[in-house]
Amino acid sequence: MRNVTLKGLLAHKLRLALTALAIVLGVAFISGTFVLTDTLNNTFSVLFGNVYQKVDFQVRGVAQLGSGANATRNELPESLLATVRRVPGVEAAEGGVEGYAQFVAHDGKAIQTGGAPTLGISFDPDQQISALRIIAGGPPVTSGDVVMDAGTAQKYGFTVGQRVRIVSAGAVRAFTITGIAEFGSANNLAGATLAAFTLPTAQDVVQETGHLDDIDVVTAPGAGKAVVQRDIAAVLPPGVQVVTGQTLVNENASAISQSLSFFSTALLVFAFISLFVGGFTIFNTFSIIVGQRTRELALLRIVGASRRQVFRSVLTEAAITGLVSSAIGLGLGVLAALGLEALLRGFGITLPAGSLVFEPRTVLVGLAVGVGVTVVAAIGPARNAVRIPPVAALGDRQSDSDVSLRRRFAWGTALAVAGVVLLAIGLAKPAIQLVGAGAVCIFVGAAMLAPVAARPLSSVIGRPLARALGVSGKLGRENSMRSPRRTAQTASALMVGLALVAAISVFGASLSRSSTASVDDAISADLILTANGSGQVSGSVPAAASAVPGVTATTTVYRSQFELQNTLATLTAVSTQHLAGTLILRMTAGTTAALARGELLIDSTTATSKHLSVGGAVPVRFARTGSSVLRVGGIYQANALIGSYLVSAAFFVSHFTNPSLAALLLRTNGSAAADKAVTNALAPYPNLQVQTRAQFEQTQNASVNQLLGLVYALLGLAVLIALIGIVNTLMLSVFERTREIGLLRAVGMMRRQVRAMIRSEAVILAIFGAIIGIIIGTGMGIALVSSLKQQGITDTVVPASRLLVFLLLSALLGLVAASWPARRAAKLDVLAAIAAE
Amino acid sequence: MVLPSQTLTGDTRAAPAAHSVDLRKTYGAGQAAVHALAGITVAFERGRFTAVMGPSGSGKSTLMHCMAGLDRPTSGQSFVGDLDIGKLDDAGLTKLRRDRIGFVFQSFNLIPTLTAAENITLPVALAGAKVDQEWLGYLVKQLGIGDRLAHRPSELSGGQQQRVACARALINKPDLIFADEPTGNLDSNASADLLAFLRRSVQELGQSIVMVTHDPRGAGYADRVVFLADGTVVGDLERPTADTVLERMRTLGA
C-alpha cells in the first residue's frame, strides 16, 4: 500500500506542485512572521544590552503610572547625584535626562522617524558609563554643542562642525555638531534619532532644569554589588529606587516584546487566513484526485485493499505533501520575513536592521501547521475514497448520492447559522476569538452550501460570456456547470479572500465617513496646528499664533496619561477661554462651565459603560500629584478630537510636569490672508503642521487608508492562494478532459477558441466565488461596523463601486489564473482524443 | 435543396476528393523505428464510398489522421482536393477540418456538455457561421434523431450517438468524411442502419466517404475497398461484396 501511495504521488507531480504551493506560501508567511518578530526582538535586546551594558545600577523615581520601561516616573532633584556619589563602592555616577528633541534637516523640514522616538538626552562625559561611543569629533562642551547619532548623520548628510537646528518643547535652537556617536556597534537606536547635549543644555532642552530623570552608577572593582545597592537605597529619599542594570535590560526587552506581540499576532492572523484559504484549495484538489482515481481505488479494493488501507493511502499522500511543502515554506520564510519588512516599510513603518533569527519554534509551528492543515483538509476526500464501492471499478464514475447531498446541505446550514451566532456574540462582547471562530464556521458552511448555488449562478454569469464568445464561451459555461461541487469548492477559496476584502472595505469606508463626519462635528476651528510625527508643539507656539492678525480665538489642547478608577487612560485638556469658538461639545448633561471649576467632563458612551453621572465623584491619580477625587461636571456626546475624558488646561498644567502641548485650535476671520499669516508666523517651527479642517480630515483619512492598504496587501496573499486553487482545478480539469478537448480540436476548434473556453470557465469560477464572498463579506462588514457604533463609527457605508471594482478585479485575476491551463489545453495533442483506445 | 454534388463545379470533379503521394510515417528511430506508413500513394474519388481494411496495426488510422490533417506525416504529401495540406499551419489545418472534412470516430464522438443538436452544429458554431436549418432538418430526418435533439450524449444509445456524429460530420457539406471504425461499438442492427445511411449519403447526396472497418459486411456497403498491410497498400477491390472481401482477405493472409 505504501508503494501505491508513493507511486500515486510521483505520477502526479504537477498537481502536487500546485497543491503544495498553497501550503508553501502559507507556511512561508507564518515562518516569515516569526523570523521577523524574533529578529526584531533580538535586535532590540542586543541594543538595550549595549545601552545598559556598563551600568551596574540606576537610581530613578518609583513608577507612578504603569510599570517597567513604559512607566511614568517623577524626576529626581539634581542634588541627589552628589549623595549617590558619596556612597562607598560607587566608582562613578552620572545624572541624565531624556526628552523630546527633533533635528531639522538641511531642507528645513523636521526629521521624522516613522514612529520611533526623537530623543534629546544628556551626554555622559564619563566614558565608563556612557552608552554612546563617539566615532567622529568630540563630546559636547558648551551649551551650543550637540552630538548626533551616526544613523541620522549618515541619512541626512550631517558632519562634524555643521550647524543643525533642533526643535524642542521650548524654542527652536541651532547647535553645532561636535561629534557623531554610535551605540556600541549600532549606528542608531532602532530608528530613533538622538541628540546628546551637555547635562545643563539637555535639562534646558527637555525643560527639566535642576532635575534628573535618572542616575547611572558604576561600582568600584572589588566592591560587593549587593552591599553597594543596599547602601545606595539607604540614602535615597522616599519615592526613589535603585535597580540593577539587568533589570533595565529586562524591562526594556519585555516592553519591546509586548509591543511586538501585537504586531506579530496581527501578522499571524493574516498568515492563518492564508493557510485557511490554502486548506480549501487542498480539500478541493484531493476531492478531484479521489474522483479521478475512483476506478483505481475501487480496483485496489477488488484486489483486497481494506478501507483502512485506502484511507491511510490518501492521508499519507496528504501528509507527505504537507511535510515537503512546509519544509519548503520554512526555507522561504526567510524571504518572507524580508518581504514583510519591505511591505511594512512601504507603509511607513520603519524597523531596525539586524541579523535574521531562526528559532526552533518557527520550524515546529511551521511544520505542525502546514502538515496539520493539509491532513485535516484531506480527511473529507479520504473518507469519500473509502466509500467507493469495489464495483465502481467496473462502471462509470458515480455521482453523489442524494443522501450525502442532503446531509451536506443540512450540515452547511447548521454551520453557517452557528457561525452567524458566534460572530454576533463575538462582536457584541467583544471577543475576538469568537469572531474568528464564527467567521471560520460561516466560511465552511458557505462552502458546503455553495454547490447548490453553483449551477444557477454559473449559468447566469456565463450567459453574457456565451453570447460574446460564441461556442467557446458556451462550452466554458457548460464546463463550469457540469460539476457544481467542483466549481463551488474551487470558488470557495476565493470566496474567503474576497469576503475578508469586502468586510475590510465596508469597515474602511464606514470609518472614513464616520471620521470625516466627526471632524466637522468635533471642531469649529478654522485651523488645526499639530506636530508631525512623534513631535511636540513648542510651548511658545500659542503666543505666536494668537498674535497673528486675523486670529480671533485660540484653544490649546494637552494630552497625557492618568489613572482613573485604577486603570490607565488618556486625559485631554483644553483652555477654556475661547472654547466655544473652536470646539464643538454637545453636552447631554451638565455644562462646559464645569471645566473652569476644575471638574471632569466625560463622553456619553464612557459615562454609560462606567455608570458615571453628573455630580458623581471619580478617583483619579496623576504621576506628579498623586491620588485625588474629581467631580464629574458634565457629559458630552462622543467627540473625535477629545476622546473620553476632558479637563481644563489650567487644571492639567497644575497636575503634570512638563505638560505636552498636543494641538492648537485657531479660529480666524476666515480670510485666506489670515491662514497665510498664521503659516508665516509659524515658519520658525519646522515640526508644525498647519491644517484647515478639510486638510486635517484628509490626513485622518489618509492614515486610515494607509492602514487599509496594508491590510489589503496582507490579504492579497490569501487571494493569491485562492487563484492558485483555480489554476490547480483548471489544470486538473484540462487533464481530465483531454479526449474532449482533442475531439473539439479535431472537429475544428481553433487553439484560440480552446483558450477562450478555458478562460471563460475561469472567469465564471472567479466571479462566482467573488460574488458569494462579497455578499458574505459585506454582511460581516456591516455587522462589524454596527458593533463599533459605541467606538464612534456611526455611519455604515457599503462602498458599492469599490466592491464592484473588486468583482471586476477577481474576474481579471481569473483570466490570469486561466492563462497557463488555457495554454496547456490549446497545446494538447489533437490525436489524444482519438488515440486513447 | 442544394446538395453537395451540385455545388461542385465540373473541373474539380475530375480531381479526387483526397489523395496522398508516397506518404510515410515513422514512430521512433533506429532499431526501434516503426513504419506505420511505409510510402502510401492512394486517391479517394469524389462521390464514392471507399472502405479501408487491413489487419490491426497496419496503419489504417494513421493514414486517416495524416490525410485529414490530424497528424503530420514524416514525409510525403497529402491533398484535400488540390490543396497540399502539408503547407498549412495549425490554424489552417483546423479550418480545413472544420469546414471541409467530417469525422466519425469509433467512440467518444460527442461533447458531453452539449445537446445532440448543439453537437451536430458544433463545426458551424466554431466557424461563427449560421446554421442551414433546412439542411439540418433534412439530416435529422434522414437519421431519425429528431426526437433526441435536446438530449445530452449520456442520454443517447450508442447507435444514436453515432448517428448524431454522422449528422455533425455532414453539417458543413464537407469535401470528404473520414470514419474510423464507426460501427466498432455497435450491434448489428445499429451498424446496418448507420452503414445504410452512409451509403445513402454517397448515392443521393454525392458525398465522398472514407471508412476504416474490420467488418467484411461493412465493406460490402462501399464502392471500393483499399487493403493495407504493414503500412503499404496491398490491394484494391472495386464494387465489393462481403464475400469478395472475405476472399480477398484470405488471399492477402490477413
Ligand SMILES: Nc1ncnc2c1ncn2[C@@H]1O[C@H](COP(=O)(O)OP(=O)(O)O)[C@@H](O)[C@H]1O
Ligand atoms: N503514437 C504512436 N507511437 C508509436 N507507435 C504508434 C503510434 N501510433 C501508432 N503507432 C504504431 O503505428 C502502427 C499503425 O498504427 P494504426 O495506424 O493505429 O493501426 P490501425 O489503425 O491499422 O490498427 C502500429 O504498429 C502502431 O503500434
Ligand SMILES: [Mg+2]
Ligand atoms: Mg485504428
